[in-house]
Amino acid sequence: MDHCIYTIDTGFVRPRFDAAYLLVENGRAAFIDCGTNYAVPRMLEALGATGLAASDVDWLILTHVHLDHAGGAGELMAQLPNARLVVHPRGARHMIDPSQLWAGASAVYGEEVMDTTYGRLRPIAAGRVVEAPDGHVVQLAGRPLLCLDTPGHARHHLCVYDERAKVCFTGDTFGLSYREFDTAGGAFILPTTSPVQFDPDALHASIRRLVALKPAAMYLTHYDRVEQVARLADDLHEQIDAMVSLAQSAQDNSANAEQRHEAMKVALADLYLSRAHAHGWNGNRAALLEILGMDVELNAQGLGIWLDSRQSR
Structure with missing residues (x-):
């Protein structure tokens, strides 16, 4: 835990594979990414461990709407009476009406696998969805969280810069780093080009933009905090x-x-x-x-x- 940042293992696929994050500031909270429907009890348990209640959560911020990051957003929002959802403008419609997301993934994996792996996607009322264009600032009890448009992995991807902690929450833009590969030299990292919107030039530019902020660390969805930012x-x-x-x-x-x-x-x-x-x-x-x-x-x-x-x- 650093600057009241808590890593939550969502339990997706295997341990230490898929992370969500909880930020706490002056008795208020924000989640960044949320995993699948099956992660919701873990999210609420992590919140409770800090002494906060579901009513104390102001924000759920999604880096992008791929289902390992956002599949449980509707189910989690149903448990958070005061929260609003923050998402890239290109992803907002898929949170309000997730039918296209479900249909596209079901065409690849089949409905039975989708049910087992992700659970049914639950829509979120449009009035609770905040579109975050480049430069949008989310205020968490006076703690500014800057949303940056960071395409390359997906065109609807944003990263979050926490100025207070001097760290970025990078979704998939800053790659994958599994703790099983850690050595005395630190973390091992690789890019993710998963379907369907990989753009190498955009990804290079997004990584350079994040590094220019000189963050002390990056918080990856896959998986957790990494330092040595320039080397990585x-x-x-x-x-x-x-x-x-x-x-x-x-x-x-x-x-x-x-x-x-x-x-x-x-x-x-x-x-x-x-x-x-x-x-x-x-x-x-x-x-x-x-x-x-x-x-x-x-x-x-x-x-x-x-x-x-x-x-x-």
Whole structure:
């Protein structure tokens, strides 16, 4: 805990995979991201552990509306009588009417998996939704939380700069850093290019913008607080370029989309294993894929969609 910032493990997928955050200031509270419906009891339990009640929460701020970050927003808001939801203008309509989010994800995973993994998405009354364009400031009992438009992972992504604590809450813009890869050299990090709006130029720019604030730390949804911000940013920039390059190579050397996808998965695993070993992590490829297998799959999917979007222009 630092500056009354509390990390909440939402329980999604596995321990220490998906985080939400609770900020407390002068008896008032804000959540940043919330996980799925199944995380709501954990969110309320964390709030209660600080001695606060649901009525003391003023804000739920979403970095973006991907379901591992925002799937439980409607259910949580139903438990918070005085809270308003803050979201990027491009994401607001999906919180007011989540039917399109549900339909899109269900088309990929099926309704049974969606029910089991996320729970039914609950709409939020439009009057409780605050759109946060670039530069919007959320006031938490006099503590300013600056919302920054940070595309690259998604066009509806915002990050939150907490000036009091000198930290950023970065959603997926500042990548993924799982504690299993920590070494004496610190945290290991990689970008997330998961579907469907990866834009490498925008992501580079968003990372540079966050670093320019000179934050003491970044709070990632996947997972928790990381320091050594300048080093990690350099690592992200290098890997974005490497991932773009390997995607283009797979495009040039594959006969079809399926072959391209498999080639990218192999190349991504090779990239992450090489960099993890250089960082001082001693696990093998199987151990790496046990932790990163889903991210490798999603990153390959996102790179494939990015390649296809470039061809269609």
